[in-house]
Amino acid sequence: MKVTKKNKGKKSLELLPERKRRVVSLLSSDSNENWEQKSRGAMTSEDWKKFNEKLGISSYDSSVPPIRSWYDEPDMLPSKILDVISGELGFKEPSTIQKCSIPNILSGTDFLGVAKTGSGKTLAYVIPLLVKSLLQDTVRRQLSSCYSLILCPTRELAQQIEQVGNQFDVCDFISIVGGRSVEEYSDKIIHQRRKNFEPKSLIIVATPGRLIDCLDMGIVQLDQLDSIIYDEADKMVDFGFEDQLDQIHAKISNYKFLQKIM
Numbered sequence: 001m002k003v004t005k006k007n008k009g010k011k012s013l014e015l016l017p018e019r020k021r022r023v024v025s026l027l028s029s030d031s032n033e034n035w036e037q038k039s040r041g042a043m044t045s046e047d048w049k050k051f052n053e054k055l056g057i058s059s060y061d062s063s064v065p066p067i068r069s070w071y072d073e074p075d076m077l078p079s080k081i082l083d084v085i086s087g088e089l090g091f092k093e094p095s096t097i098q099k100c101s102i103p104n105i106l107s108g109t110d111f112l113g114v115a116k117t118g119s120g121k122t123l124a125y126v127i128p129l130l131v132k133s134l135l136q137d138t139v140r141r142q143l144s145s146c147y148s149l150i151l152c153p154t155r156e157l158a159q160q161i162e163q164v165g166n167q168f169d170v171c172d173f174i175s176i177v178g179g180r181s182v183e184e185y186s187d188k189i190i191h192q193r194r195k196n197f198e199p200k201s202l203i204i205v206a207t208p209g210r211l212i213d214c215l216d217m218g219i220v221q222l223d224q225l226d227s228i229i230y231d232e233a234d235k236m237v238d239f240g241f242e243d244q245l246d247q248i249h250a251k252i253s254n255y256k257f258l259q260k261i262m
Helices: 008-014 018-032 045-055 079-088 096-106 121-135 155-166 182-195 208-216 233-238 242-252
Strands: 146-151 171-176 201-206 227-230 259-261
Touching: 079 121, 096 121, 121 146, 121 155, 121 171, 121 201, 121 227, 146 208, 155 171, 155 201, 171 182, 171 208, 182 208, 201 208, 208 242, 233 242
Parallel strands: 146 201, 146 227, 171 201, 227 259
Antiparallel strands: none
């Protein structure tokens, strides 16, 4: 038999023992399978390369693969959260930043995500915070103790995050911004939560300066803080919040297992 480019591969396969021939055939068949038809766990490094190229994803120092749909991993997102995402919010599939951030944040590692405005960055970190809260032991949740802290540069953004987070009815999102007295925040955080007490985690969304006021007066506690999120971190520095951020960091600098998300 004359070996040409057309039959070279076939000829090489025929030279193998029958058992090895079957193995090579299976591997060859699997590698040709469309990655979009595979399960997340069956994706190869080459499949993920194609996936990332298609969506324009570039990552550094991350071994956690993205999700490809809300239902990619059945146990990752509880139905209580999925119902709001696909129902009330109407998001049929996660955005690119959400595909990357959700599994990474749920893994417990620090995470830095960069995406343009309007790409769904708020839900990219809010969703995994909600999932983690549902898995936490409710006994440890105290009225004024913050489970997660979200820092952002403007009042408008803080209130927007508060509104989005509270749609899920999983955690109590409370924004702390300028325009209200510190006493009003005390009433909102302590008395309102005691009046309508349910074992929910408290997530504070704040601008740095107003948060420091509430910390100094003991209205907010950070002793049970699991994670800190910097939303639009570059703008907070541009707006001159560096000194306030340093003061907040000084209060949590000895927390060994604090997850940092930016």
